[in-house]
Every structure is written in structure tokens, then in C-alpha cells.
Amino acid sequence: MRAGILVSLCLCISSFLSVPLPISAQGSGDNSAASAAGRITAATSSLNHLSDLDAGFLIPDTFDRVQEAYDRYTRDIREGKSTRDIDRSHTEFDAALVLARERLDRVNELLMVPLEKRAAAQRANAPAMVPDAFEEAESRLERAISRLEDDRVSDAFSQGQEAAALYDVARSSVIEMSLIGSAQIGLAEAEDQDWDRLAPASFAQARRLVDEVTGALDRGEPLSAALRNKAQTADYAVRRAIEIAAQVDGLRKDPGNWERMLLSQEDLARQAADMAGVGADFLANDPQAIMTESLRTLAARQDSLGRLLQLAEIDAAALRAEVDSLHQAIEEQQIRLSSMVESYQQDLQRRKEELDRERRELRDYLYEKTQLDATAQAQERFSDDEAIVVRDADRLTLRLIGLSFQAGRTEIPRGARGLLERLGEFLVLYPQTRVAVKGHTDATGAEEKNVTLSKSRANAVMQFLADQSGVETERMTSSGLGSAQPIDSNNTRRGRDRNRRIDVVLTFTRDL
Incomplete structure (x- = not known):
């Protein structure tokens, strides 16, 4: 440095x-x-x-x-x-x-050393905190400088060393004042007022702490946290000793204070005795003895409670270990159950897929069988002169060639009612089908009128099926196609009779 x-x-x-x-x-x-x-x-x-x-x-x-x-x-x-x-x-x-x-x-x-010491003292604010000590060091340094200007090097060096020591004293005094100054002042006041005689033990302890701090400062020990804490402890000890001395002085001046103090001690001893469950006979024992016995009893009780607490902690540790073991077993069981559930779910999914496939196959089979049965039933129920049965994909068409309307008329011929009744019975057998009633005419007359006429004839047939056979109207639709789809020649009477027909188209669904 x-x-x-x-x-x-x-x-x-x-x-x-x-x-x-x-x-x-x-x-x-x-x-x-x-x-x-x-x-x-x-x-x-x-x-x-x-x-x-x-x-x-x-x-x-x-x-x-x-x-x-x-x-x-x-x-x-x-x-x-x-x-x-x-x-x-x-x-x-x-x-x-x-x-x-x-x-x-x-x-x-x-004079490097005293100059360094001077700078350190200035940083510690020694000129303001301990002006006399700092001025003494300054005076000694000025003498050293004067000797040096007179080329008296040896004297200058000696005076400089003395100045360095005085600067150290000034700096240490500042540090000591900041750390332990109030405690030293308190001790000095206590000595002046003879308070240390009233509380000798407390002042002895306080003085010992103050001496330890000042000794550490004199030895140049660093201002560590431990030294600062000891200085605070010393300051507290001095203030506490002064307070105790003041209380003792108050007791000494007023005899009534002694009585109050003794009664206060008895009250504290009685409270301790009540807590410990021991007798408080102040005629046989002084308060201090009762307090000591109470504290001994409470300490023994505390030891007993401590042992019980240790046993409880041991039991709690065993319970915690058992609980941990149970938790582990539960976790393992949950893992096994999860694996089983996953396996069951996979098996259930496979079975569901198989059942869906079988259901689809059954539906397809029944769908196909229903159409075949319906076709066979239609062929069996209606002769070739009554209806032509045509199966196409999911539709079954019944061309009612046995139902021939009179030219320009929409009334159902009396001779065709039996055919329509058997048709209604047939439709009731297959409620899952949709029914489209389509009217056709021959080529006679205007096509616009033929379309209207064919539509009216289809409506008449649909109404007959609903009224006479109980076929749900929701299943049926009607349309008129006029002469657009002939099945025979319109040049002959027989052909025109066959063209004036009704086609009933059944559309099958796959709903079972």
C-alpha cells in the first residue's frame, strides 16, 4: 500500500x-x-x-x-x-x-508511512471526531517536515514515526467511539455516581466486555462482524447494569419497595408451583427454593414428555414407512389393473369390430334375402297378366299392366281393385321399403294433359293403398310421367291399354 x-x-x-x-x-x-x-x-x-x-x-x-x-x-x-x-x-x-x-x-x-496513516485518519473523519488527537499528530508531522527541509533526515524520520503512531491513535479513537463510545461514557458516569457499588456483578461483566472490545481495537484487529456484535453486547450490558443499579437504588431509598419485590417474587414462585403441581409454603421455604423445586419438576416433566415425543416420532416413522409401503403396493396394483383394463379394452374393441363386421354381413345378407324374397313373393302373388316384376339393384318394380285406366279417366276400374288390394298386402309385408307410385299414359292427346292425367292416376292408386290396405303415406310418393316411358306400341289398342299403367317401385334400405 x-x-x-x-x-x-x-x-x-x-x-x-x-x-x-x-x-x-x-x-x-x-x-x-x-x-x-x-x-x-x-x-x-x-x-x-x-x-x-x-x-x-x-x-x-x-x-x-x-x-x-x-x-x-x-x-x-x-x-x-x-x-x-x-x-x-x-x-x-x-x-x-x-x-x-x-x-x-x-x-x-x-515520510510515506505517516502520510499513509494521515490519509487513513482523514478517511475515518478524525479531524472532526477527535480534533485534539488529530491536531497533535498534524503538529508532529509538521515538525518532521520542517526537520526534513533543514536536511535533518534522522530527526525528520523519528518525528514522522511519532506522527504515524499519533494518527493511528486518532483513527483508533474514532473507531472506538463509534463502536464502544456510548458504553465507555456509561461506565464513566456510573463510576462518577458510584452506581457500580449498587450492581457490582452487572458492572463487572459490562466492564469486561468493554475491555475485550477496546483490547481488540488496540491490537489492530479488523472490524469483523463478531467484533461489532461484541461491541453491541457490551453496550447493552452497560445500559442494563445502569438500569439494575437504578432499581437497586430505588429499593434502597424506599423500604416499601422491598416488600413489593418480595411479594412479586412470591407471586412468581406461586405461579411456577401451580404449573408444576407442587406446594408453595413460604413459611417453610423461601421463594427461591420453591421456584427451584418447581423448575426441577417442570424439567423432569419436560424430559418425560420429550421421551414420549421420541417414542411417538418412532411410531410415526413406522407408520410412515407402512403407509409408504401401502402406497407402493397400491401403485403396483394400479399398474396391474391398468394393464388388465387396457387388455380388456383391446379385447372388447376386437370383439366390437367383429360384431360390427358380423352385423354388416348379416345386414347385407338380410338385405339381399329380403329383395329375393320380395321378388319371389311378387312373382308368386301376381300373374304375368297383372304385373311385370323387374328387380334392379336395390329396387323392385311392379308394372301393373293388369290395371288399365279408361282413356282420359282417373277412376280405378272395379276389376282392378283386387289387384291393388293384393298389392297393398304385399307392401305391408315390407315396411322398410320406400314406395314410389308412377303414373303412365298412352300417346293419345297433348303431353301436358297426359302428365297431369298420369299424376292424378298415381295419386288415386296411392290413396287407395293408404285407405284400403293401411300403407303409410309417409312411405309413398307419387309422380306422373305422361307417355314418356311406354312399354308397348301406341299404334295398337292393346299397346295403348298396356301403356296406360301404374308402376310401383319399391326401394329397399339396409336398416334392419
């Missing part, structure tokens, strides 16, 4: 000396090119650098000579004296600066 401060000071001095000198110092031939203000500014800057290095304190006599040379030099410039006079005064100023640098180097080298 000392070397660091010395290096820093040397660097500051070097920077001071590196400031450009007045123009006149660079050669008298340049004086005419430099302004008077510029030369004064350069000289002032050099002087200020020297002042910043605390030269006024460290080398006071030398610094005074530098200031005198500065005053002469700047005065010659301001008064416009000759170049020769200005050069001469500048040479004197420059020589004073060089000497100041040498003296500063010497002071910082020989």
Missing part, C-alpha cells in the same frame, strides 16, 4: 512537471510569438498542480519560494518588461519548480 501511494504521488508530480512551461522558457526567441495571457496561464497551471499535491503542507518553505518566483514572473509579464528580465524571472520560477519536485519526492519517500 505504501509503495502504491508513493507511486501515485510520483505520477502526480510527473504530470505536474509535464505541463508545458511558459513560452519564454522555450527560448527567448519565441517571446514575441506568445501572448502575455498565455504565459501567465501556463505558469498558473504549473503552480496549481503543485498546490494539488499538497505542497503547501508537505514543503511549506519551498512552496513559498515557488509562489514568490511565480509572483515575480507573472508581474514582469504583466508590466511588459524586457525579454531578458522575463527570461530571468522564468528561470528562477522553473528552478523553484524543479526544487519543489525534488523536495516532494524526498518527503514522500521518507
